[in-house]
Amino acid sequence: MEKDRVRGLLADLVRIDSAVTSTEQANRDRTEERIADFVSDRLRRMGMTVERQEVFPGRPNLIAHWRERSTGKRLVLEAHLDTVTVEGMTVEPFAAEVRDGRMYGRGTCDTKGSMAAFLAALELAYHRDMLPADQIYFVASMSEETGCDGAAALMDYGFRADAAIVGEPTGCGLVTCHKGPLWMEVETRGRSCHASVPDRGVNAIDLMARVVEFTHGRWLEYIGRVSHPLLGRSTAQVTLIQGGAKSNIIPARCRAFIDSRLIPWKASSELLADFERMLAAYLGDERCFAIESVRTLAPLDTPVDAPLPRRLLDLCREANGQEGPRGVNYFADSGPFSSAGIPSVLIGPGDIAQAHTADEYLDLDQLYQATEIMLTLLTQNAGRSILSES
Ligand SMILES: [Zn+2]
Structure with a gap:
């Protein structure tokens, strides 16, 4: 494997500012377009056809493949x-400075390191004419x-594949499952009055205190009943709170943000209904609160017993001694992919x-190892399918 090539590729990627500070900033700066242009160029040089799905102007998903290779699994x-x-x-974000075997900069670890490893492996396999039979x-x-807005838009757009x-x-380890978040904003509704005559009102902060108690108590206990062999138990925390209008007024409104991280279990719509019903029972009144905004992302639980995870696990075992697949707490594009029916796994360099x-930094040894794993996956199966039983 050519270490200079993959290290140079990562440095090129890091030097392109693709940081998103806010939606407004990213829309204005056409953030993803800069890096999409660079990557498109590399892909076209291999003869790949590059398609862009402009989710917002200047903010595309990029989809590349070899048009002439139109048989086989995707x-x-x-x-x-x-x-x-x-x-x-505290370090230069776009300098890609290398010190003591590490490259520093924004995205070195999350996730330009993975992008460099995947792209370099693909280029090397292509130039050796050792690509698998899959598309x-x-x-x-x-x-x-x-x-995961881009991945969700890609699924809405109709893109599908046999595996991703x-x-x-992941520290160059194979990850087959992760949790999915359920994000809720809850508002409690009381009645305001002057603080000198509190009996005339209903204190929304007082109500919210009970919502917090419920979330960290009964709700956590409920979602924690089941456990997953690799992910452990679901968690839930109140992460933001805001209430009251004036120091001498009994507050009529209080809002809180609740972040639950759920293992693959029930559908999120079902869990949301459970939350609402259980909270109403806890407070003894279903009108004193409202769940105002909800967002969920799918968890991941890909069966290990399929050709792709098995092959990757064999390669990880050889490269770093990984014994079995792992789970992680964070979410990723694998969530929307898998809920659209694309069996997905995670792997990449860095912690x-x-x-x-x-x-932020990446150990360069991790970068080389990830590239080697991906390159071997491709070239070991040259002319054959990675996704079929051999
Ligand atoms: Zn990431």
């Missing part, structure tokens, strides 16, 4: 185009960090602990 290599903001960073797709998504390998920092940090 295997997707995927990584997201966006990174999180560079605000508060290989290279897909890069927009706006993953804000909740999603690049995220998730370094993602989104002030001094």
